[in-house]
Amino acid sequence: MTCFSCGCEEFKRENGLEIAKVSEGGRRRTFDVLFNPTNQETTCSCKLFYRQGIPCRHMVWVWKAKRFEIIPEQYILNRWTTMATKRPIFDLGGNLLEQCANIIDKKKLLNELWSEIHNCVSLAEGDDEDIKDLVINFRGLRLDLEAKRIARNNGERNATNKEKDIELLIGASVPTEISIKPPKISKNKGT
Numbered sequence: 001m002t003c004f005s006c007g008c009e010e011f012k013r014e015n016g017l018e019i020a021k022v023s024e025g026g027r028r029r030t031f032d033v034l035f036n037p038t039n040q041e042t043t044c045s046c047k048l049f050y051r052q053g054i055p056c057r058h059m060v061w062v063w064k065a066k067r068f069e070i071i072p073e074q075y076i077l078n079r080w081t082t083m084a085t086k087r088p089i090f091d092l093g094g095n096l097l098e099q100c101a102n103i104i105d106k107k108k109l110l111n112e113l114w115s116e117i118h119n120c121v122s123l124a125e126g127d128d129e130d131i132k133d134l135v136i137n138f139r140g141l142r143l144d145l146e147a148k149r150i151a152r153n154n155g156e157r158n159a160t161n162k163e164k165d166i167e168l169l170i171g172a173s174v175p176t177e178i179s180i181k182p183p184k185i186s187k188n189k190g191t
């Protein structure tokens with residue numbers, strides 16, 4: 001519908017990008033539409049998409065010229081779809097990034113641990129006494145870790161028991177989310 005007034009004035013390839021000079025309204029105005037064939041990223045010098053989140057007619061014209069059946073996914077903003085109310089837009093990204101960073105940190109630590117263990121084993125390998133010492137040391141470490149785990153589990157059980165006792169007493173369960181927050185301290189004290 002909007003594309004009948006558009007036409008292509010010029011077309012070239014530069015640095016892997018396809019650049020179309022799209023004219024509009026009897027060639028009075030032209031807009032440069034940059035198209036990246038590898039990821040279908042499309043930008044237009046009219047910047048309508050960046051201002052309003054709606055693909056402009058020039059971008060649409062290029063997609064049509066390329067015989068696209070549908071608009072590239074990245075140009076259908078979440079806010080225009082039925083998913084808009086179902087997906088948190090900001091929370092998810094941050095948490096995911098954080099989770100990824102945590103996983104990478106943990107992997108790094110575990111790698112360090114394994115390399116320490118391997119180094120110990122390869123250093124002790126040639127000497128029976130060293131091997132025996134290492135076995136004793138590692139066994140000691142393992143027993144420490146086991147004791148720690150048992151203590152931790154008991155602690156958790158006690159905590160949940162305590163929570164259960166309180167729940168029984170007040171006849172309600174502890175809310176998982178706290179919606180009542182303490183009031184803000186006013187700043188106009190003494191004025």
Ligand SMILES: [Zn+2]
Nearest residue numbers: 044046056058
């Ligand atoms: Zn445009």
